[in-house]
Amino acid sequence: MSDQNLESLGAGICPIVIIKAHRAVVVKVRRVLFWAPLLALVLTTGCKQTTLFESNFEANTVNQPPSAAQKVGTASIVGDPGSVVVVTAPADAAPPTKWLRLRRATTVGDTTPADLPMFQGNMTQAPGNGKYTFSTLMYMPLETNNVASIQFGTQNQPFGVFVGFFHLDFLKDNRMRIDDDERTIFGKFPRNQPFMVQVTLDVTNTSAKAHIILVGAGTEGQADRDVFGALRLRGNFGSVRIFMGNPFTGEFNVANVLVTRNN
Numbered sequence: 001m002s003d004q005n006l007e008s009l010g011a012g013i014c015p016i017v018i019i020k021a022h023r024a025v026v027v028k029v030r031r032v033l034f035w036a037p038l039l040a041l042v043l044t045t046g047c048k049q050t051t052l053f054e055s056n057f058e059a060n061t062v063n064q065p066p067s068a069a070q071k072v073g074t075a076s077i078v079g080d081p082g083s084v085v086v087v088t089a090p091a092d093a094a095p096p097t098k099w100l101r102l103r104r105a106t107t108v109g110d111t112t113p114a115d116l117p118m119f120q121g122n123m124t125q126a127p128g129n130g131k132y133t134f135s136t137l138m139y140m141p142l143e144t145n146n147v148a149s150i151q152f153g154t155q156n157q158p159f160g161v162f163v164g165f166f167h168l169d170f171l172k173d174n175r176m177r178i179d180d181d182e183r184t185i186f187g188k189f190p191r192n193q194p195f196m197v198q199v200t201l202d203v204t205n206t207s208a209k210a211h212i213i214l215v216g217a218g219t220e221g222q223a224d225r226d227v228f229g230a231l232r233l234r235g236n237f238g239s240v241r242i243f244m245g246n247p248f249t250g251e252f253n254v255a256n257v258l259v260t261r262n263n
Helices: 003-009 015-026 035-044 228-234
Strands: 049-055 074-078 084-088 098-104 118-122 130-139 148-153 166-170 176-178 181-186 194-203 208-215 222-226 239-243 250-262
Touching: 049 118, 098 118, 098 239, 118 250, 130 148, 148 194, 176 208, 176 222, 181 222, 208 228, 239 250
Parallel strands: none
Antiparallel strands: 049 250, 074 118, 084 098, 098 250, 118 239, 130 194, 130 250, 148 166, 148 239, 166 176, 176 181, 194 208, 208 222
């Protein structure tokens, strides 16, 4: 991870926090960093923010779907039984101790395609203009066909509505893509170890820009996307959907899903 990525992550955060976060990252006491304290430090210190959604899954039962009521906001899921469940942390990924696993089989009973596993975090409100920060920890196992997606949509968006105002794909070649546009492919993420994804969304009456960055050992890259037209067409930002789409199979994990808005 480059200093440029750390500086971008710290944009809009008080300078003292950038320094502390930088030291926390570069001093690798263990192979896996202390993600939860780093995440809280970077995202909640130094600037006044309102938390609109937060789900760390610690209060949820292992091997069960996440509860509808999360720490802040609500969660909803769809998929075959067992496809979206809370699990203990993958190897070398704790803390946090609980993660959400999304898994899609090739078929159900070798007869029908498996449903798409989806988790949607619904924010407590959709205020419209403002500066939002989304972040999550991710863990992508070493598989050949697992592609993870994160979509940004409206509040309580029905699962039957697949189009948000933009989405990210974590591809089989360990790179990222925006809105299925091959020209937007960028960056690099690791397999079999956790990393953090952060998206800053800055919305005004005349513009809406998303800044995407990866943080963690083995990550590279950042990107920007103008989402003004799509956001105005769809409505205010109000939910984040994490899922595995067609035709992909396999599994991946997420933890510490968080959306805040600067006051």
